[in-house]
Amino acid sequence: MDETKLEEAVEKKTLKQAVQDAFKELGDTFVAFVNAPKALWAINIPYIIEGLVYFGILTILGKFCSENVGLTDPQAGWIYSFVTGGITFAMLILGGVSDKLGVRLSLIVAFAVMFFGRALVGLSGTIPLGSGLGSPMFFVMFGGLFLMVLGYGLYQPASYAGVKRYTNPQTAAMGYAVIYGLMNLGAFFSGFISPLVRHRFESTFPPNGLPAVFWVYAGLTLLSLLITVFILTRKTDQQAVEQIARETTEMTGEDEKATPKSTEPEAKINNIPLAIYAMVTLGLLFLVIMIRNDRVQFNLPLAGVALSASFLLTIWEYLRHRPDHPFRDLRFVAFIFMLIPVQTLFAHNWLTIPYYLDRAFHGSVVSQYFELFSNINPILIFVLAPVVAGLTASRNIYKMMIYGTLVMAAPTFLLALGPNVVFFLAYILIMSIGEAMWQPRFLQWIAEIAPEGKTGAYMGIGQLPWFLTKVLTGLYSGYFVEKYIPRPETGLPIQSGKMWFIYGLIAISTTIFLVLAKGWMMKGMKQKAS
Structure with a gap:
């Protein structure tokens, strides 16, 4: 009832007043965030680098598998499924491990493992090991990707646990939006670094210079490891925790340290x-x-x-x-699984769009610099995520899910009109606005409903549908790529419009599901909040 009255009061404001109030709230929140502890920036800076490396690898992995390793398009799709789906599955398993190790140690271990994995991928394309599925080159690459999967499965939950640890109630929403935006900023930079390195070392690392790009990414991962070791020290961590405790007490009047913790030992699980x-x-x-x-x-x-x-x-x-597991809550399960269809668009950012730009626009600047055009979405998210978070911080999460998924899914039908640079840019812009409207808020909701000391586990658990999305999308994307945007040398026609129309129908079904389940879902979310 209170929420309804609040929304009615907001609606009575003029548009000018609403915009002024929203930007004032955004400014106050941003100032508070800038004054956040040093430890939070020790999370954010490597997150930019990791965004560059992770999404940079996803952008070129399909091309590397096809042209260097000698795999078919469907086989490359399976590799994508293993990497992206494996990461989410690893988060499900290793999320609780990050809670036990702590933020700092988890990040150090994660970066070390990912460094060795990415170095192996670079090595697979550097020394002559044959090619094709089952070749030594394939298994060296696969071993490196496996290590990367394990490291990332520990890294992501630890990073979000760090945001929760180093933010107060005022800066939490901005903290999650910023870290989400920073990864996208890094991804945008990969669009410049990858083609520059690839073209520069094409003769050194034939046939396309991609192994050199993997070596650069391994070096950047090592840099993130060093930043974490020397900036996120135990002293820095303790100072941050004490600062956040003081700020939280001033805002809420409650001393979190005064809350007694249960001394009952946890039941051991085999x-x-x-x-x-x-x-x-x-x-x-x-x-x-x-x-x-x-x-x-x-x-x-x-x-x-x-x-x-x-x-x-x-x-x-x-x-x-685990009787208190969130997956025992039917509404929680239904809510996150209804997001699967629209999340396929995230997966197509690396499963389909690089192929689409490289082949449907063959012979143009778009094709020559497909990495750059593939990563326009990340820079838009970097700008939009904090702004949208500040403007919509007081809005109902479920309604933001409905509006955001609709805005994200609808422009897919522009691509159904055929290859056109203007349509593609419009799709990226509108889709990015929709993504900024709902994705950071969803991550915040998962982290905030998590019990004390369980943030990493809940972040991992909440990613299970995302795991299914990546795996399932990878299973059919290679078939669609081969059928609707075949390689230019095959001489077969490009029919990308049909492919995007099907993808649009899949994505927009999320909005339909959310609308149909609105009454039941919002009742459950109010219970969760209380």
Whole structure:
């Protein structure tokens, strides 16, 4: 009832008053955020670098798999599924580990593991190891990507736990929006670095200079590791915690330290069965990949059923020992799973758009610098995310989900009109506005409902549908790329409009689901908030 009255009061304001109030709130929040502890900036600076490296790798990985490793488009899609889906699955498993290790140690371990993994990927394209699925080159690359997956699965939950640890109630929303924007800023920079390095070392690292780009990314990961070690010290961490405690007490009048913590020991859980089921699931996934590519003779439908059963068994084993797990909440589960269709557009940023720009615009500047055009969205998010967060900080989260997903999904139909630079730029702009409206708020909601000391675990858990999105989208994206935007040398026609029309229908179904479930979902979210 109070929320309804508040919204009615807001509606009675003139548009000018509403805009003035919103920007005043944005300014106050931004000033408070600038004065945030030094430890928060030790999170943010490596986050820019990691955004550059991570999204830079995703932008060129498909081209590297196709032209250097010698994989087909569908096989490259499977590699994308492993990397992006594997990262989210690793977050699900390692989110709780980051809570136990602490923010600083988790980040150090994560960067070290990712450095060695990315160096292996660069090595795979540097020394002659043959090519093709099953070649030594493939397995060296795959080993490097596997290490990167493990490191990133620890890195992401630890970073968001760090934002929660180093922000107060006033700066929290801005903190999540900024860290989300900083990764996108880094991704934008990769659009400049990658083509410059690629063209410069094309003759040194034939056929396209991509191994040199991977080496540069490995070096940048090492830089992030050094920044974390020397800036995010134990002293810096303690000073930040004390500063946030003082600020929170001044704002709320409550002393968080005065709240007694439970001394009851946590029940020990035997995670050996979970680890076994997870390894079996990964093994079956690899088996399915091999069957699809005629490397192993076996019944594909049977292997698919076994993979699905093993995956569900893994989830069941994880949940049955955790009665207070958020996945026991039906509304929470429904809410995050309804976002899967629109999240496919995120996946297509690396699964489809680099191919689309490289092939549908073949022979043009867009094709020559496809990395730059592929990463226009990140710079827009960097600018838009904090601004939109400040303007909509007091808005109902669920309504922001509806409006944001609609704005994000609708412009996909512009691309259905055929390859056109103006349509593509309009799509990126409008889609980015929609993304900025709902994605940071969703991450904030997950972090804020998490119990004390469980932020990393909840961030990992909330990413499970994102894991499914990445895996499922990777399964069919290679087929769509091969069918609708084939390689120029094949001589087959480009039919990208049909592909984007189908993708638009998929994405906009999220908005429809959210609208239909509005009454039930908002009731549940009010209960969560209380």
